Amino acid sequence: MAKLFDTHVHLNVEQFEEDKEAVIERAKEAGVTLMNVVGFDHDTIKGAIDLAETYDFIYATVGWHPVDAVDMKMEDLDWIESLADHPKVVAIGESGLDYHWDKSPADVQKDVFTKQIELAKKVNLPIVIHGREAQEDIAEIMEKEGLGAAGGIMHCYSGDVETAKRCLDLGFHISFGGPVTFKNAQMPKDVAKIVPLDRLLVETDSPFLAPHPYRGKRNEPAYVSKVAEKIAELHEIPLEQLAETTTRNAKTLFQIQ
Template sequence: MLFDSHCHLFDDRFRDDLDAVLERARQAGVIGFVVPGVDLATGEQALALARQHGDIYAAVGLHPESLAEASLADVPAIAALTQDERVVAVGEIGLDYYWDTAPREVQQEVLRAQLRLAKERRLPVIIHNRDATLDVVRLLEEEAAPELTGVMHCFSADWPAAERCLAIGFYISFGGPVTFKSNKVLQEVAARVPDDRLLVETDSPYLSPHPLRGKRNEPERVRLVAEKLAELRGQTVDEVARLTTDNARRLFRIEGGAKAREDGPDVRI
């Protein structure tokens, strides 16, 4: 059993064959999908998918790239979406200093507001980080609280950054880049993350793993990520699949195929 903890199934690249994409993934052993929105509209699309499919769960949030148009004023609308039981996280949120579509202070202000929303709603967060590791980790540490947990989506930093995220209760998720032959630093991190903090994802339709790099990604290929992690960690693929599925269910409070209703991150599964 595998759990794709991050896939953008509302993307236009799945418009003509989403049913086939989902069927391929299920045939490959994928039993769950978290679909994170990047703005209000895609959050609504993710939620619509989750309402249609029992194995799909939604996350809602304002991605830093969306802040060219969205703003802090949109956070209350995101908050309203989190009331739906099919929403299992606030995300995808974070900082992006590569594209810099909004001033960095604005990105930080909106991230902080959404971290506080997650604490209020007792939901985990899905964190995007591109070229902003020091500020992302600093803000997470400043907002750290027992009720705040989450996942560093498609982790791309080094081991010291990973240690700081682990220290405040966050999970580390790996996608296609961990399979790239030149990505030695990331592979070293993947070998060291504790069993109970490890997640896998595809970030579909982006970042397809080796040997399919450059092609449209899809959730079926989360198995290729699990296979690489097994190799790096000296574990079997079945072990990695079991660990990462159990971790995803615990983080997103999913029990028996439905979102657990209890408050807090430590729901027995």
């Protein structure tokens, strides 16, 4: 069985309150050997840390989501910085820009995003970037700010090939989730084909964006195998090779021994 690393999952949200342990067991049975639980506000950051401290194969990423950028205070950023020293915290995020929802103005999102880029550089951790209907602005900000030595991830990438190439030129890893498996979604497939194997990551973004054939249902880490299968098919390599490569990429990026 292929051993997989779900590099972006939200086991720390209410959708998993009832059956979290069963979900984790199903993931293990499906070959998921490592998970990165991502926090994006007060409660989910605490939840990510709790899970990372409870399970040896779970790690945590801590940051502030762009949709909620208007709610972030400087003390929140200081708190995130203090958590960067935690032995199970492997990245800063998810940060970025999201123009789909109108809760936080674009200028506020850009300010909070830039502050987290600066923080990631300061604490020498990768930055995990969320982008929705904002890939061009994200690329421009990253070209201006530059990626820190620890690198970064374009999480659940939804942009086009040209913007993906700009992100690759900046040194990013590009992570794919459920949409790469959707039958009517050609763009993520086109992007996945051009991303070099040593820059690829796989994720679920559970409980969101479940892959085919689970589309429309609650997503969970066990389904990362469906993402990996599709990308292996696109690169015309065995699933085991894709799993081994993406796991190694993630462990190197997250500095996991």
